[in-house]
Amino acid sequence: MAGKVDLDGNPIKPITICMIGAGGFIGSHLCEKLMAETPHKVLAVDVCNDKIKHLLEPASLAWADRIQFHRINIKNDSRLEGLIKMADLTINLAAICTPADYNTRPLDTIYSNFIDALPVVKYCSENGKRLIHFSTCEVYGKTIGAFLPKNSPLRQDPTYYVLMEDASPCIFGPIEKQRWSYACAKQLIERLIYAEGAENGLEFTIVRPFNWIGPRMDFIPGIDGPSEGVPRVLACFSNNLLRREPLKLVDGGESQRTFIYIKDAIEAVLLMIENPARANGHIFNVGNPNNEVTVRQLAEMMTQVYSKVSGESSIETPTIDVSSKEFYGEGYDDSDKRIPDMTIINKQLGWNPKTSLWDLLESTLTYQHRTYAEAIKQAMSKTTAN
Numbered sequence: 126m127a128g129k130v131d132l133d134g135n136p137i138k139p140i141t142i143c144m145i146g147a148g149g150f151i152g153s154h155l156c157e158k159l160m161a162e163t164p165h166k167v168l169a170v171d172v173c174n175d176k177i178k179h180l181l182e183p184a185s186l187a188w189a190d191r192i193q194f195h196r197i198n199i200k201n202d203s204r205l206e207g208l209i210k211m212a213d214l215t216i217n218l219a220a221i222c223t224p225a226d227y228n229t230r231p232l233d234t235i236y237s238n239f240i241d242a243l244p245v246v247k248y249c250s251e252n253g254k255r256l257i258h259f260s261t262c263e264v265y266g267k268t269i270g271a272f273l274p275k276n277s278p279l280r281q282d283p284t285y286y287v288l289m290e291d292a293s294p295c296i297f298g299p300i301e302k303q304r305w306s307y308a309c310a311k312q313l314i315e316r317l318i319y320a321e322g323a324e325n326g327l328e329f330t331i332v333r334p335f336n337w338i339g340p341r342m343d344f345i346p347g348i349d350g351p352s353e354g355v356p357r358v359l360a361c362f363s364n365n366l367l368r369r370e371p372l373k374l375v376d377g378g379e380s381q382r383t384f385i386y387i388k389d390a391i392e393a394v395l396l397m398i399e400n401p402a403r404a405n406g407h408i409f410n411v412g413n414p415n416n417e418v419t420v421r422q423l424a425e426m427m428t429q430v431y432s433k434v435s436g437e438s439s440i441e442t443p444t445i446d447v448s449s450k451e452f453y454g455e456g457y458d459d460s461d462k463r464i465p466d467m468t469i470i471n472k473q474l475g476w477n478p479k480t481s482l483w484d485l486l487e488s489t490l491t492y493q494h495r496t497y498a499e500a501i502k503q504a505m506s507k508t509t510a511n
């Protein structure tokens with residue numbers, strides 16, 4: 126750790142980071158990285174700490190004096206401003222960010238992603254503190270290409286689908302498609318942060334993650350989350366594989382996504398943290414354009430990989446089609462395709478993702494199998510006995 130320099134050859138000074146949402150999927154990986162590989166201190170804020178318990182206990186851990194957990198709900202806790210003032214940098218990850226909530230709990234979604242983030246921006250701006258805010262690739266909505274005729278050759282032209290931070294429009298569906306409540310709230314908080322930068326000099330970086338996946342993402346329904354809960358696709362498909370039931374393809378699984386390994390993405394965030402002069406004032410796509418699949422292809426690959434890591438053969442009907450109305454309810458809509466343009470992050474931070482989709486699924490599904498297979502077996506045998 127000693128003598129580490131930034132991308133311009135300047136020594137990196139230890140800083141204190143107020144990380145809001147530190148107990149979630151991304152937060153837990155970022156805390157791990159900061160503890161293992163940097164001298165920085167973390168004031169970890171969240172309503173729950175299950176995913177970072179291994180970093181907080183026992184007190185004999187090498188980094189014990191560099192991480193503190195604060196159980197705070199940022200909606201209504203006056204301690205938040207004090208923590209932001211104590212820190213050099215605030216990273217805001219807190220959000221409702223599972224699509225099943227966007228159309229069924231639109232008010233909670235909008236409050237969480239816009240209203241609750243407002244005081245964080247305000248405290249950073251008023252106290253002259255740097256902010257890294259987590260937005261989403263969903264701010265792009267649908268591609269321009271999605272509106273071209275199905276057989277138009279222009280659909281193959283990257284101009285109509287590659288998503289660029291400083292050029293692409295944000296295209297959402299009508300208000301009654303409440304799916305877009307999340308994307309719209311994220312877009313407005315991005316605009317507010319950008320305006321705070323322009324008018325009041327706030328030092329900010331906005332991150333737009335493109336489907337980061339890996340261990341500890343969301344929950345397995347009925348094991349470490351509600352039985353009726355609907356997590357994001359990695360956990361939905363993992364749950365189906367663990368229970369030996371068909372993977373559900375929403376509206377035929379035709380939507381396309383690019384998936385990036387959480388550990389690659391965390392490298393990018395660390396570069397932002399340690400290179401403020403290169404990261405401030407920028408919006409960064411963070412994704413892996415080489416890992417594009419349709420959701421159907423993802424299901425097929427996960428089935429193959431799970432078979433390899435678990436040693437179990439796959440079931441006779443590995444996938445079934447379900448309508449989005451049946452799966453998510455009224456008001457669901459979808460992004461058709463998400464390919465991140467990497468020009469800005471490449472130029473500013475020299476960062477590139479490394480891990481292929483197959484490799485990242487192999488390590489993630491190995492984790493899922495080790496963590497959950499036994500608990501699922503027990504839960505299923507209990508249900509059969511009753």
Ligand SMILES: NC(=O)c1ccc[n+]([C@@H]2O[C@H](COP(=O)([O-])OP(=O)(O)OC[C@H]3O[C@@H](n4cnc5c(N)ncnc54)[C@H](O)[C@@H]3O)[C@@H](O)[C@H]2O)c1
Binds near residue numbers: 217219260333334
């Ligand atoms: N994982 C991805 O691929 C992805 C993609 C796009 C955007 N993002 C964004 O990145 C951020 C982190 O995502 P994640 O995947 O780690 O989600 P996550 O749900 O695992 O983590 C969010 C954390 O925020 C906490 N939180 C929520 N509301 C809070 C409140 N009022 N007070 C205190 N803590 C609160 C939750 O308890 C949770 O631990 C979110 O802002 C999300 O919108 C993530």
Ligand SMILES: O=c1ccn([C@@H]2O[C@H](COP(=O)(O)OP(=O)(O)O[C@H]3OC[C@](O)(CO)[C@H]3O)[C@@H](O)[C@H]2O)c(=O)[nH]1
Binds near residue numbers: 222223336357375460
């Ligand atoms: O069982 C399932 C679950 C989902 N799908 C479809 O998979 C696509 C991806 O779904 P998911 O990962 O849950 O979410 P999105 O990519 O649509 O949205 C996320 O993107 C980033 C983020 O902001 C935070 O992670 C979030 O909004 C989708 O097409 C589902 O319909 C399926 O077929 N079967």
